Amino acid sequence: MPLRDLxxxxxxxxxxxxxxxxxxxxxxxxxxxxxxxxxxxxKGNDADPHEIARRLVEHLHARRPQTVINATGVLLHxxxxxxxxxxxxxxxxxxxxxxxxxxxxxxVTGRRGGRAQFARELARALTGAEEALVVNNNAAGLxxxxxxxxxxxxxxxxxxxxxxxxxxxxxxxxxxxxxxxxIEVGTTNRTHLPDFEAxxxxxxxxxLKVHPSNYRVVGFTEEVALPAMIELAHRHELPxxxxxxxxxxxxxxxxxxxPPPHWLAGExxxxxxxxxxxxxxxxSGDKLLGGPQAGIVVGRADLIARLxxxxxGRAVRCDGPTLAALSATLQMYASGRAADIPFxxxxxxxxxxxxxxxxxxxKGSGVRGEIRAGDSVPGAGSVPGATVPSPVLVVQRPSxxxxxxxxxxxDPPVIARRDAGELILDLRTVPPHLDDALSAALQAxxxx
Numbered sequence: 001m002p003l004r005d006l007x008x009x010x011x012x013x014x015x016x017x018x019x020x021x022x023x024x025x026x027x028x029x030x031x032x033x034x035x036x037x038x039x040x041x042x043k044g045n046d047a048d049p050h051e052i053a054r055r056l057v058e059h060l061h062a063r064r065p066q067t068v069i070n071a072t073g074v075l076l077h078x079x080x081x082x083x084x085x086x087x088x089x090x091x092x093x094x095x096x097x098x099x100x101x102x103x104x105x106x107x108v109t110g111r112r113g114g115r116a117q118f119a120r121e122l123a124r125a126l127t128g129a130e131e132a133l134v135v136n137n138n139a140a141g142l143x144x145x146x147x148x149x150x151x152x153x154x155x156x157x158x159x160x161x162x163x164x165x166x167x168x169x170x171x172x173x174x175x176x177x178x179x180x181x182x183i184e185v186g187t188t189n190r191t192h193l194p195d196f197e198a199x200x201x202x203x204x205x206x207x208l209k210v211h212p213s214n215y216r217v218v219g220f221t222e223e224v225a226l227p228a229m230i231e232l233a234h235r236h237e238l239p240x241x242x243x244x245x246x247x248x249x250x251x252x253x254x255x256x257x258x259p260p261p262h263w264l265a266g267e268x269x270x271x272x273x274x275x276x277x278x279x280x281x282x283x284s285g286d287k288l289l290g291g292p293q294a295g296i297v298v299g300r301a302d303l304i305a306r307l308x309x310x311x312x313g314r315a316v317r318c319d320g321p322t323l324a325a326l327s328a329t330l331q332m333y334a335s336g337r338a339a340d341i342p343f344x345x346x347x348x349x350x351x352x353x354x355x356x357x358x359x360x361x362x363k364g365s366g367v368r369g370e371i372r373a374g375d376s377v378p379g380a381g382s383v384p385g386a387t388v389p390s391p392v393l394v395v396q397r398p399s400x401x402x403x404x405x406x407x408x409x410x411d412p413p414v415i416a417r418r419d420a421g422e423l424i425l426d427l428r429t430v431p432p433h434l435d436d437a438l439s440a441a442l443q444a445x446x447x448x
Contacts (some may be wrong), residue, residue, distance in 0.1 A: 004043055006049060006281040006297060016053050019059060029056040066099040068413045069438050073390060073426025075346055076380030080415060082293070083380075084233055084431075085343040089291060089328040096324035103320045104122055116323050122330035126249055127282070129274045129298035134273055134326065138170055138284040138317035141295035142243055143278060146178035148175060148310040149239070149303065153205035156192040160223060161210040171210065180205065190222040193232060198238055206232040206279075210243045211268055212384070226268075230277045239279035239303060244268045246383065247289035247296070255338035263378070263386035270298065287380050290343035292322045292327035346428055347378070347388060355391045357427050357435060362393060364439040367446045369395040376428040392417075393425040406445035414441045 007015075012030040013023070033053035040047035062172030068080060076082045084092070114120075115132040123132035135141045146155065155175065157236075162184070164170045175182045181203075185195040196207060207229055226242065233240045251269030253260040262293075267288070271282045278305055285294030297307060307313055318326070332338050339345065358371050374392035397403050400423045407414040417424040430438060 001041060001046070001048065003038060006037060006041075009034065010051055015050055016057055021057065025060060026057065029053050029060065029399065032056060035124055042447055043166070053106070060410075062413075066412065068415055068417055069434055069441070070429040070439065071425040071427065072404055072415055072417045073424075073428055074379035075343055075376060075388075075429055076287055076378055077429070078380050083290045085292060085325055086290070086329060086332060086334070086341045088309040089325040092328040093292070093321040097321040101320055102322070103322070114315060116326075118325055119327045119330060120151060121259065122327065123296055123298055124131055125145035126208060126330060127270050127281070127298045129275050131299070131301040131304040132296045133290060133304050133313075134285075134318055134323065135295040135297070135313070135316040136318050136322070137286075137432075138243070138245060138247075138282055138295040139174065142241075142298045143174055143178055144307050144312050144316055145241055145282065146175055146180045147312050148307045149241075150205035151179035154181045154183050154194050154199075154201065154203045155198040155208050156185050157208045157210065158186045158188065158195075158223065159184050160207075160221075161212055163210055163212055189220060191224055191314045192222065193224050193228050196224060196229065198231060200232075200238075204236070204238055206239045206241050208241050208243070209278075210315055211245050216333065226273065226276050226278060233279075234277070239300070240277075240281070241280045242268075242273050242278040243282045244270060245287070246271060247283040247285065247287045249289065249333060255336060256344065261347070261388075263335060263349065263383060263388055265386075267383050274298060285326055286327070287376070288343070288383075290338075290341035292325040294326050296316055296320060308403055313418075318421050342431075347376075349428060351389055351391055354427050357432065358391055358393050358425075361425070361427070361435060361439050361442070364436075365442040365446070367395055367442055368397070369393050374424065374425055374426060388428065390426055390428045393427075395423045395442070395446070397423065403445055407441060410441035410445060412437060412441075414438060414445075 009027060009030045012034065015028055016026055016030065020025040023418050033049045033056060036052050037047040037049040068079055070080050074429065102387060104113055104115050119134050120132040135144060162171050172182055183199045185191060185199045209226060209229055211287050224237055230240050246267060248264065248267050250271045251260065253264065270281050270283055278299065280297055280299035282297050285291040297304065329341065332341055339348070345437055362369055362371065371391050372394055375387035376390040377387055395403065400421055401417060404418060405417060405424050408418055417426065
C-alpha cells in the first residue's frame with residue numbers, strides 16, 4: 001500500500017469491529033496501526049493498517065478480565081487467580097460491593113467499630129490464637145510485622161529459608177525494605193540451633209522461621225524445629241514469627257473424612273504452630289485456605305496490637321468485599337463445611353469420577369484422544385512436589401501449538417497443559433457444570 005493510501009484515523013476506526021470496547025481505546029489502536037503501517041511501508045515492506053488494527057483490537061479484547069476454563073490440573077494456579085471462591089463467599093463479596101455495609105461500624109453500640117472484627121473472631125476461634133489481623137496478602141503481613149517489630153534491628157533467619165516466590169518476591173529484599181537487618185545463619189541445606197544462638201545480640205528483634213512452601217531441599221539436610229526455636233527465643237525474651245505461607249489451618253484436616261491426604265504430609269498447620277508457642281503465625285487466604293487474596297496474622301494480642309497501630313497497617317488493609325468473602329470462607333470452616341470450599345472439593349474428587357467425566361468429554365466432543373493416568377498439583381507455591389493422582393485426556397493432534405492457540409481463543413477461553421509435545425486436559429480443576437462448554441470448545445478447536 002502506498003503511503004498516500006493510508007486511511008485517516010476516523011476512517012480506520014469506522015472499519016474496526018470493536019464490539020463493546022471504549023472508542024478511546026479503538027482510536028488508539030487505529031493510530032498505532034497507521035504508525036506501524038507507515039513504518040513498514042517506509043522500509044519497503046507490505047503492511048495493511050486494517051489488519052494491524054484488527055489484531056490490536058483482538059489483543060485488547062483478550063486482555064479484559066474474564067473467566068476461563070482451567071484444564072491444567074493446577075488447583076491453585078497463580079496466573080489464573082488461585083483459589084475459586086465458594087458460592088457463599090462470592091455472594092457475600094458481591095453484596096458488600098453493591099451496598100453499604102458495617103465495615104467499620106458497630107451495630108451494637110452505634111459507634112465506629114474495628115475493621116474485620118468478625119473475620120478476626122473466626123480466625124481466633126479456628127487457630128486458638130489470642131488475636132488476629134487481616135491484611136491484603138501474606139507478603140504484606142510479613143512486611144508489616146518486620147517494619148513494626150524489627151525496624152532498625154536484626155533478624156536471624158536460616159539461609160535455607162531465604163525464599164523467592166513468583167513475581168520476583170525475595171525475602172532478603174522485603175526485609176531490607178522493612179528496615180530490618182537480616183542475619184543469615186547456617187547453610188543452604190543445614191542449619192542448627194547453635195547457629196541461631198550465635199547470631200543473637202542485644203540488637204536482635206525476633207527470630208524468623210519461614211516455611212519454604214514452593215520448594216524442597218532434600219538429601220543431607222537439617223533445619224531447626226519450631227519448638228527448639230521457640231525455647232531459644234523465649235529464653236532470650238524474643239518473639240518467634242513463623243511464616244507458614246500456604247494457609248493450612250489444621251494439620252489434621254478435620255473437615256475431611258478419614259486421615260489427612262497423603263499429599264499434605266509435612267505441611268505445617270496454623271493451629272499446631274500456635275499451640276507450640278509461636279508468637280505470630282502468618283499465612284495466605286487464597287492458597288490452601290481456599291478464600292480470597294488476603295494475609296492473616298494470628299498470635300499474641302500485644303504483638304498484633306503493635307501491628308494494627310503501625311502506619312503501614314492502614315496501607316495494607318483489605319477492602320470490604322474481600323473481608324466479606326474471607327469471613328464467609330472462615331465461617332465454612334467453623335461450621336464444619338470446609339469440604340465444600342472449591343479447592344477442597346476439587347482436591348478430593350475421586351479419580352473414578354474424573355475418569356467418567358473424561359469418557360463423556362471424549363465421546364461428546366468427538367475428538368481423537370486417550371485417557372491416561374496423570375497427576376494434578378496443588379500449585380501457587382503450596383505443598384511443593386506433592387501430586388494428586390488424576391486421569392487426564394491426551395488429545396491426539398499433529399499440531400499441539402495450533403490447538404492450544406485455538407482453545408485460548410474459544411469462548412470461554414480454555415487453558416490446557418502442554419507436555420512433551422502433547423496437549424493434556426485435566427478435569428480436576430474444571431467444575432462439572434463447565435464440561436459441556438469445554439466439550440464444545442474442544443470440538444470447535446479440533447475442527448478448525
